[in-house]
Amino acid sequence: MAGLNGLINTVRGALSAHSFGLAVTSQNIANAATPGYVRREALLQTRAVGNQTYGTVEAIGLRRATDVYTSRRYYESIGLGSAASHHYDKLRQIEGIFNDLQGAGLGESLDALFGSFSALAANPADPVARTAVLERAETFAIRANDMASELATQRDDLLHEARETVTSINAIAEDLARIERQIAIAEGGGSDAADLMQEREQLLRKLGEFVDIRVIEDGGGGIVVQAAGATLVEGGRANGLGVDLDSDGRMRIFATPRNGPASEVTRFLSGGKLAALREARDEDLFELQSALDEFVFDVGTAINQQHAAGYGLDGVSGRNLFDVGGTSVGAARAIRVSADVFERPDRIAAAGSADSLPGGSDNAVALVRLGSSPIVNGNPPSTAYGSIVANIGLKVSRAEGEVAHREAVHSQLEAIWQSTSGVSLDEEMVALSKFQRAYEAASRVLSTIDRLLEDLMQVVR
């Protein structure tokens, strides 16, 4: 049995253990609102020294209440959620280019062009009607140019953003590698490294927003981080990602290990902002650009063919109304009013034959008729253009649905994660009382011992 001095030792252990408990509780309370903060628990145990029973307590460290499987799913969910919401944002921006519902879109300018053909048919020799055709043709070409260049600007912006994202990913990878090394040193020195692990957790979450990641424990207390299937951080060392363009102008994402050749990982990219940027740029925008090009090319070519069949007031036929180039690639950006008729309203071919000049309107009527003829992929122009607009609308609404779905999934995971790792202030308040009372009681024991010792001193004196 311990004497009074032994009791003092017991109380000293209790005081320091409970103040450690208070410290951990206060850390939890301090970080109650810190995103990604993992709740800590003070680990207390009865100290055994030799065979004697002293009954004192010691704080052997703290435990971070985390679960590797929940974390893994959580990172995956961050990646998919971030991909969905970035994809949606980008598509919304692209949708803004097809602002036809507010009027003043490409479809409307084409309607106006066909309207000017109709007015020309009613008044084939009228210079005003002829000038109107040229103006409408010019407006249509400019609208197409503007839309195409806005789409191209978006593609450039998305590439730029993807490059920035990759730079961020690489910077985070470096940070993670540094922290991994620090953790290894701290743990080697017997420290719990809880703050470092917390920082690592936060970096992983940030990384997960940029690219899909997978975190594997390496068995020695460290982690291996994989991004888009390639190893990004391992053994306290970081590899990088890189971007370039293939011959079609599509992005390629590379893993660039420190030692070894770069390998393409584009097709493994499944989540995060980077995946969203790639999909918006190389799938959605690419598709819309081609559809717009094809639309403009088909419409321009059909109008050209009909226009060339007619005769200008000078009795000459075979002139095009537009320059659209030989293939649909880049047609929307390239279309111009043809130099043959530019600022020459008299050269607009309203008449179907030289004999019927200047009052013949056969060709103008034929041009009007193109407006309701299947000249774009077997559809009349308004239907074809409508389906381009519907397509971007569908993409946006699908992306919006995906965002909602990902949010629902993520919020479930958030609940599970919170349930395991989140700080509950109620719990902390209870813990606070518990340690406070225990500390108070230990102090009381100390003062009791003190009084006993004082009494003893009195007796001795």
Added chain:
Amino acid sequence: MRVTEGMRYHSITRVLTGIAKRQAEAAQRALTGERMGAPSADPVGAAQLLRLRSSVAEMNDYRKAISAVRGDLEFAESTLAEASQLISRARELAVQGANTTLVSADRRALAQEVESVREELIRLANAKGSRGYVFAGTRIDTEPFDETGAFHGNDASQVLEIGRGVRVQVSASGALAFTAAGGQDVFQVLESLRQALEADDDEAVRGTLDSIGAAHDQVVKERSRVGLVVGRLTVADTTLEHLGKDLEKQMSDVGAADPFRAYSEATALTQALERAIAVSQQILSLGSLSRT
């Protein structure tokens, strides 16, 4: 399951954001009266709306074209009516001139009147409408008849589409009304009459009566053809007007928000948002801290 503050904040944020978003959308619909702000609100409806808008524009184009040509056609019709009256007058003169009791001075006087009828008729045949010479075929910039009555126009016609695939000739034909292409060269017939009267040849005057009759019928025939075209244009215009209204109604069915529904949705969601905020406050006031 442990319930943490983070969980409460997360779910409150999520619910409030969701309701606020729906409320903002409903308010937008109620405010603008438009169901679709962007194609994504209803992609299929957006495509339909664009098609309808294009069709409405097409209807309006047809109507504008019709009103652009109708004036000249009506003018041509009334000019042809005048022309047929003039020819009737010439026929009367011919009947008079065929009377054997007339002396040569009377016939010369009649010949002079025939000449003035002929000049007046040439003036009518050279009538100019808003788009040029009405009876010149498509050579609308050239005077179709010179003083001898020779034709310098053509028998081509301006065509117009007044509905999908509905093509009509929208010019009066001077060739059919006044030249041999229609059967009789009207001016030549009148010239023969004048010459016969001038020559005091009652037999020859009588001989022109049939061709004058035929010339009259020919002008009347062209007049009624033009009248029919004007009639078709009027019918087409009315049809197009109705179609346009139908299409506009369809457009508003597709694109416009039902005002009552939009308003009640906006109100309901505003109330839902207020309730959600109240409940959130209650949830947030839970917890041991607030009670101490």
